[in-house]
Amino acid sequence: MxxxxxxxxxxxxxxxxxxxxxxxxxxxxxxxxxxxxxxxxxxxxxxxxxxxxxxxxxxxxxxxxxxxxxxxxxxxxxxxxxxxxxxxxxxxxxxxxxxxxxxxxxxxxxxxxxxxxxxxxxxxxxxxxxxxxxxxxxxxxxxxxxxxxxxxxxxxxxxxxxxxxxxxxxxxxxxxxxxxxxxxxxxxxxxxxxxxxxxxxxxxxxxxxxxxxxxxxxxxxxxxxxxxxxxxxxxxxxxxxxxxxxxxxxxxxxxxxxxxxxxxxxxxxxxxxxxxxxxxxxxxxxxxxxxxxxxxxxxxxxxxxxxxxxxxxxxxxxxxxxxxxxxxxxxxxxxxxxxxxxxxxxxxxxxxxxxxxxxxxRIKRIVKLLGTRFNLDEIELIIKNAFNGETFACIGVEDKHLLVIHLNQDLKDEEIKQFLKTKLNLHPSIIKIKQVSKIPLTPNGKVDYTSARSLYQQV
Amino acid sequence: MDKSQKLDEVMALALSVPLEEINDDLAYQSIPEWDSMSHMVLMTELETAFGISIETDDMLEMNTMPKVREILQKYGVMQTN
CATH class of the missing domain: 3.40.50.12780 (ANL, N-terminal domain)
Structure with a gap:
């Protein structure tokens, strides 16, 4: 049946x-x-x-x-x-x-x-x-x-x-x-x-x-x-x-x-x-x-x-x-x-x-924002594509916030927030942005998301 | 600052829309920006900006711009036009 x-x-x-x-x-x-x-x-x-x-x-x-x-x-x-x-x-x-x-x-x-x-x-x-x-x-x-x-x-x-x-x-x-x-x-x-x-x-x-x-x-x-x-x-x-x-x-x-x-x-x-x-x-x-x-x-x-x-x-x-x-x-x-x-x-x-x-x-790079599942790698790629392929790293913080880390001193927080709002309907208040001079990397050259997450304390 | 202008600014901030887009036609869920998330942000921002504590029934009533203004009047923070 x-x-x-x-x-x-x-x-x-x-x-x-x-x-x-x-x-x-x-x-x-x-x-x-x-x-x-x-x-x-x-x-x-x-x-x-x-x-x-x-x-x-x-x-x-x-x-x-x-x-x-x-x-x-x-x-x-x-x-x-x-x-x-x-x-x-x-x-x-x-x-x-x-x-x-x-x-x-x-x-x-x-x-x-x-x-x-x-x-x-x-x-x-x-x-x-x-x-x-x-x-x-x-x-x-x-x-x-x-x-x-x-x-x-x-x-x-x-x-x-x-x-x-x-x-x-x-x-x-x-x-x-x-x-x-x-x-x-x-x-x-x-x-x-x-x-x-x-x-x-x-x-x-x-x-x-x-x-x-x-x-x-x-x-x-x-x-x-x-x-x-x-x-x-x-x-x-x-x-x-x-x-x-x-x-x-x-x-x-x-x-x-x-x-x-x-x-x-x-x-x-x-x-x-x-x-x-x-x-x-x-x-x-x-x-x-x-x-x-x-x-x-x-x-x-x-x-x-x-x-x-x-x-x-x-x-x-x-x-x-x-x-x-x-x-x-x-x-x-x-x-x-x-x-x-x-x-x-x-x-x-x-x-x-x-x-x-x-x-x-979680093993997978997944964050649940307001109950909706987002793949962080996917968000990262969407942002990179929109901002001239510059370096971005996205980290989920306790299913409450999306932390976006980037290197560009001239990039205003509002630009990223506005983009994420338009593209993914993410409310700016759940997005935290941190501009850094260096993205933390693991010994094999990948983004070290565990260290990157600690940057959240500084936002 | 003028209270009405302050309200517009709080709305623009909470809904994350440009100040120019704040007008009396706005209503809860009438634009994608005014959703449940931003509504809760709005309530918190209004409480902070005007130093008031909004009762829960009023939170649900504040579903249009004119209603927000009307209820803020009740709390004594907006002048009657």
Whole structure:
């Protein structure tokens, strides 16, 4: 059975558009669009609103391979990706025309763009979904996922998340991120109502919806919980809220304690989860019962998953049926799908005597800024290319800041910040810049990122 | 410094947009620059610049330029026009 069929089996599932308060049964989105029956690629610039959910469901129910992409990508990045992958259809409500594409009115509500040349290059039948590893840098590197990956992930999550038939769940995490996608798939399989929204926790309308529809759950990366604390969320009562989920990094200890002390007496549950796009979602979770004693742990593996720690590098390795089938960086890569047995997470981990895992560092040069993963080498290259190939070194500082080190005395901090803001939508306040006379190097001539990081203290 | 001019400067700094782009049409999430991150920066900057402590309900209400000004009036830091 396909994920789509399992979702359609949840016959009482309802989607609500909070902007109009209109609701749609899951059957209303069954083949509700006129699309060609073929194996090809569709780009969905998904904003979590009702339209993108309808489009996503229709293509899940087709032979198409779906790529979920950020609607906030700059137009240049969108065109570059479309050039590389030649999608047959595009859903992007933000554009009125795309060169090389015709408008296809797929229904009275939904407009698609259809490639004039009807590309039909071969795509491996096991590839159902392509997700970007970065989300916002416009990198053409996609993670190839199968139906089986998606179903295994969703079913493993349903083993521990208390999702019920009468649940009302907001899509307040973008579905283009694997965590948001997991919220969508698990609730589509088992919950009663999904609120299709892109409103965020700093919008009054989000809280109006929260009370009006009585959200059963909330999800977020650490940054979202920091905002919740800032707006005094944990000082108020929400009798309808049953559980919260968190992923995308470790909560600071103080906040973890605030949350633990909030949920415990109220009988609510807080789930810490650990995952990656390459695992089609989750790899581990911390049971709410362990929150008090193990609040810095990612918990234990999900059902059918297992961890090993590489004895020499201490890298956390994951095995399970949700491990992806390889990366794609060009359309020719869509012709293969190699189910992986071991996923190298790039995280350095420890396991305590009771079998709980802890992330203590990273092997890969990855930083998570506001919950979004950025490859530091990639950022470095983007900056170098923009600034005449000059020397830059990028370092992540505790998933809070991006430290940029450079040699050019004439280069103003503002220029770099402005560039990163425009290109990668990084807020200047999370960027720290240090001009130095010499970039620290290791004996073999590579940038010594460990020494470079200490420059952060001087910014 | 004129309070209104000071407000514009705080907005420009927090949202990281040029001062010329600060106008009454700006609203939360209406431009990419005014997102959740910069909104929290904005709240902190307003508190520092005007020496006030903004209540949480007001943080969510301050979602347009006119609303920001209106609520700052409530805190007694902006003159009524």
């Amino acid at each position: 396909r994920l789509y069929d399992l979702i359609q089996n949840n016959k009482k599932l309802t989607f609500i558009d909070p902007f109009t308060d209109r609701s749609y049964g899951v059957a209303d989105f069954h083949h509700s669009l006129v699309i060609d029956d073929r194996q090809a690629l569709v780009f969905i610039y998904a904003d979590n609103l009702i339209g993108s959910i309808e489009v996503f469901l229709n293509f899940l129910g087709s032979r198409f391979t779906v790529s979920l992409l950020s609607p906030q990508l700059s137009p240049v990045y969108k065109q570059e990706l479309e050039e590389v992958y030649q999608p047959y259809y595009i859903y992007d409500p933000s554009r009125t025309e795309i060169p090389g594409f015709d408008i296809h009115e797929a229904s009275s509500r939904i407009r698609l763009f259809q490639h004039q040349l009807k590309p039909d290059y071969p795509i491996h039948p096991d590839i159902k979904l392509l997700l970007s590893t970065s989300g916002t840098t416009g990198s053409p590197k996609f993670v190839k996922l199968s139906e089986e990956n998606l179903i295994h992930n969703a079913e493993a999550i349903l083993e521990f998340l208390p999702i019920r038939e009468d649940d009302i769940t907001p899509l307040n995490v973008p579905v283009i991120f694997v965590y948001g996608l997991s919220i969508f798939t698990t609730n589509a399989l088992k919950a009663g109502t999904i609120i299709c929204t892109n409103r965020d926790v700093l919008q009054k309308e989000f809280w109006d919806d929260f009370v009006k529809y009585q959200f059963s759950s909330l999800g977020g990366v650490p940054y979202v919980y920091e905002m919740l604390q800032r707006i005094d969320f944990f000082k108020k009562e929400y009798p309808f809220l049953r559980y919260m989920t968190q992923t995308g990094g470790i909560l600071n200890q103080t906040l973890a304690k605030v949350i633990e002390e909030y949920v415990a007496p109220r009988g609510q549950q807080f789930f810490v989860m650990y995952g990656q796009t390459e695992a089609a979602g989750r790899m581990a979770y911390l049971s709410p019962a362990d929150l008090k004693t193990k609040n810095t742990s990612i918990g234990r593996p999900i059902r059918n998953g297992s961890f090993q720690i590489d004895p020499s590098t201490r890298e956390l390795l994951y095995s399970g049926p949700n491990v992806f089938g390889g990366y794609a960086t060009k359309s020719a890569d869509l012709n293969t799908f190699q189910p992986g047995d071991v996923l190298y997470t790039g995280d350095i981990a420890e396991k305590d005597e009771e079998g709980y895992y802890y992330i203590i560092g």
